[in-house]
Amino acid sequence: MKRPSALLVAALLVSVGLGACSSDSGGDDASTTTTAVRSSTTAPSTTAATSATTAPAPLEDQTPPSAINGITVQGTTLWVASIDSDEVVQVDRATGQILARFDTQGAGPDDVAVAPDGSIYTTGFVNGDLGRIRDGRYEVVTEMAAGINPLEFAPDGTLYVGTYGPGGTLYEVPLDGGEPEERAKDLPDINAFAVADDGTVLAPAGGIGGPGAAVRIDPSTGEVTTIAADLPPVAAAAADAQGVFYVLANVTGEVLEVDVEAGTTSRFRLVPEGAPFDNLAFADDGTLYLSSFGASTITEVSAEGDVRQIAIGG
Numbered sequence: 164m165k166r167p168s169a170l171l172v173a174a175l176l177v178s179v180g181l182g183a184c185s186s187d188s189g190g191d192d193a194s195t196t197t198t199a200v201r202s203s204t205t206a207p208s209t210t211a212a213t214s215a216t217t218a219p220a221p222l223e224d225q226t227p228p229s230a231i232n233g234i235t236v237q238g239t240t241l242w243v244a245s246i247d248s249d250e251v252v253q254v255d256r257a258t259g260q261i262l263a264r265f266d267t268q269g270a271g272p273d274d275v276a277v278a279p280d281g282s283i284y285t286t287g288f289v290n291g292d293l294g295r296i297r298d299g300r301y302e303v304v305t306e307m308a309a310g311i312n313p314l315e316f317a318p319d320g321t322l323y324v325g326t327y328g329p330g331g332t333l334y335e336v337p338l339d340g341g342e343p344e345e346r347a348k349d350l351p352d353i354n355a356f357a358v359a360d361d362g363t364v365l366a367p368a369g370g371i372g373g374p375g376a377a378v379r380i381d382p383s384t385g386e387v388t389t390i391a392a393d394l395p396p397v398a399a400a401a402a403d404a405q406g407v408f409y410v411l412a413n414v415t416g417e418v419l420e421v422d423v424e425a426g427t428t429s430r431f432r433l434v435p436e437g438a439p440f441d442n443l444a445f446a447d448d449g450t451l452y453l454s455s456f457g458a459s460t461i462t463e464v465s466a467e468g469d470v471r472q473i474a475i476g477g
Contacts, residue, residue, distance in 0.1 A: 225476040249271055256473075270303075347387065366380060414439045418430070437472060460475065
């Protein structure tokens with residue numbers, strides 16, 4: 164999700180209490196164009212790991228991004244995207260040290276996801292580039308419209324990319340640089356989402372201004388079904404290793420577990436440390452990570468509920 168300014172964050176804190184805030188991210192739906200995959204960023208001296216079990220040594224330059232947006236877990240490392248710093252960085256989960264850094268050359272990366280082959284995909288909120296980090300290089304896979312934000316892979320390897328804001332669109336995007344296919348449109352302000360085993364997209368709805376909801380999107384028909392309504396403003400979602408679906412109240416740090424079949428929610432965690440948050444991700448061991456809007460920090464919550472602040476750059 165697009166990082167708001169400090170003034171906007173303050174306004175969001177007030178407006179959530181009043182229940183009268185709207186999303187700060189644009190949802191304009193320009194037509195998409197594509198291009199063949201092209202290389203852009205030369206590999207850094209430390210090659211990024213595409214293996215879930217192998218991580219490079221820390222970089223000499225440990226300067227953190229000014230703030231972070233999307234986050235995903237790969238083995239013992241985290242990948243985070245920063246719109247403001249126009250870069251994607253790989254971070255050691257234990258120490259916070261930066262292991263690799265990729266300049267996205269004007270893309271303004273917003274979200275990140277791990278592909279089945281271990282490569283890292285990222286959405287360019289600023290210019291619409293769908294990027295990929297593979298073999299120590301950042302390259303542009305497809306050029307889409309500015310404003311692309313959430314992305315996630317389905318269990319069968321299908322990549323879905325969405326735009327954030329009222330009237331958004333969900334696309335299926337080929338990994339070979341082919342034309343993105345529109346799967347659903349006029350969406351209710353979705354953001355970071357998960358993909359269920361049946362291929363349906365599970366997403367938050369309503370944006371940072373609310374009212375919040377959890378919805379299911381069927382890419383085969385474009386149908387949007389409300390799973391649970393009357394939630395606090397939620398603007399990020401994720402699934403854990405067992406496929407359990409969660410939505411995040413970004414301003415307060417409340418993480419809600421969603422029973423998709425029953426259509427109910429329950430509080431999983433309340434994590435005020437580091438809030439307001441942008442996004443969340445789960446490791447296979449159940450550890451929860453949340454990225455911060457206004458600082459270069461990640462909040463870690465163990466499966467037992469222990470909370471730790473990780474400063475990027477160690």
